[in-house]
Amino acid sequence: MRVTHRAVAVLATPLVALSTLAATAPAAVADDAPDQCTFPDKPYDGKPWSLQRVLLDELWKQATGKGVRVAVIDTGVDVKNPQLAKAVDAKSGRNLLPKNLKDKNGNKIERGNENGTTDSVGHGTKVAGIIAARPMKGTGFVGLAPEATIIPIQQNDAEGHGTAESLAAAIRYAAGPARADVINISQDTANALEPTSELKQAVNEALAKKVVIVASAGNDGLGGNVKETYPASYEGVLAVASSDHNNERAAFSQSGEFVDVAAPGVDMISTVPGGGHCSDDGTSFSAPYAAGVAALLKEKQPGWTPRQINAQIMQTAERAISGHDRLVGWGVVDPVRALTEADKPIEQPVPGNGNAEKAKPPSAMDLPVGETAQERESRLGTYVAVGTSVLVAVIAGGAVVMRDARRRANGKAGK
Missing domain, CATH: 1.20.5 (Single alpha-helices involved in coiled-coils or other helix-helix interfaces)
Incomplete structure (x- = not known):
């Protein structure tokens, strides 16, 4: 599987799974892209479409993510990007990659900083930016939770050294010593895992500590492919698919009954190592969109359980149909509505268009009484x-x- 770096068009950089874990990326990318995303890159001076659909001033009246800690389990988070320098808690960061790393040809490769603040791939830096990038003059890009704190946990790299076991260890570290409130996992395992696996156990332990876990649904959806991906398919994890500019499922986005919601995942502008911005596609960048909303809800309603926060995000999503479907789950995440309607906790979403409303099918006109x-x-x-x-x-x-x-x-x- 591959992680793409985009600057107007798509250009692929390989991210190969050598073990059982693969970072999510579009199933297909263009090989004739004219512009390569470089690290650093030019700043994006406009306002990305994924943020244009949100009334940010209205959203931030409700919460900004202040005091909420979000663990990004990924390829690291580069703090040289000025929008992330003050967003990252480097002291709590960790590099969980194996010692003495080698590429597929047996050559030694750099492992990076021990605190997870090195990102040669750029994937984790983009994920972190979508969640909590600080406002900066000269760009309209900003994170949805611009006062949340990012905990960088480097657990995968360009050679795919991450495994299900190291992902489990990363989750345990995030929910334990790192004191995360929300965990974002923009990765999935190459093979389905049994519910009793170590990864499943780590997920359950984190949920028991009231940590919200958000995971990408995967990018093998071309041709209508339907399959479960992990950890997104585990009970209690918010599984996020990708939506496009029209609030419809992005062609690459994984479908399945396990999908809870969708979020923008096409032409996603975000921060890159060294500074500047780049565009990318994938459920990897939809998950942090939802994780940012989860961080805002955590601030506004600190006593809510992960189940209640997930249900709130699902219930307030923009829907094309009344209930759940396997393409976009309960609909496309609506950040403002999720926050403005967060007065009472709910345990699960219901069909309809409101927190307590149930959709009523059209009925024939009643006959006069007593006729x-x-x-x-x-x-x-x-x-x-x-x-x-x-x-x-x-x-x-x-x-x-x-x-x-x-x-x-x-x-x-x-x-």
């Missing part, structure tokens, strides 16, 4: 009789008008 079938037939018969009388009158009136017209015409002719 019997015989009375109804009599009433309908009366309607028919009256209609017939009116029609006869119209025809007769028309005949009279024609007769008088002929008489007048004959009279004029005789003069």
Whole structure:
């Protein structure tokens, strides 16, 4: 699988899974892209479409993520980008990659800083930016939770050294010593894992500590492919698919009954190592969009459980249908509505368009109270009789008008 770096168009950089874990990336990318995303890159001076759909001032009246700690388990987070320098808690960061790393040809490669603040791939830096990038003059890009704190946990790299076991260790570290409130996992395992696996156990332990876990659904959805991905498919994890500019499932986004919601995942502008911005596609960048909303909810409602925060995000999502579907789950994440309607906790989403509303199918007009079938037939018969009388009158009136017209015409002719 590959992580793409985009600057207007797509250009692929490989991210190969040598073990059981792979970072999510689009299933297909263009090989003829004219512009490569470099590290650092030019700043994006506009406001990304994924943020244009959000009334940020209204959102930040509710919460900004202040005091909320979000662990980014990924390829590291580069703090040289000025929008992330003050967002990252480097002291709590960790590098969980194996010692003495080598590439597939056996050559030694750099492992990076021990605190997880090195990112040669750029993947984790983009994920962190979508969550908590600080506002900066000269760009319209900013994180959804611009006062949240990022905990960088480097657990994968360009050679795919991350494993299900190291991911489990990263989750345990995030929920334990790092004191994370939210964990973002923009990765999935190459193979399905049994519910009793070590990864599943780590997820359950974190949830028991009231840590919200958000995971990308995966990018193998081309051609209608449906399969479960992990850890997104585990009970209690918020599984996030990708939506496009039209709030529809992005073509690459993984489908399945496990999908909880969708979030923007196409042409996603975010921070890159060294400074500047780049565009990318994938559920890897939809998950942090939802994780940013989770961080805001954590600030506003610190006593809510992960189940309640997940349910709130699902319930307030923008829906094309009343209930859940396997393409975008309960709909596309609506940050403002998720926060402004967060007065009472709910345990699970329900069909409809509101927190307690249930969609009602259209029904036929009721009959008059107390009307019997015989009375109804009599009433309908009366309607028919009256209609017939009116029609006869119209025809007769028309005949009279024609007769008088002929008489007048004959009279004029005789003069």
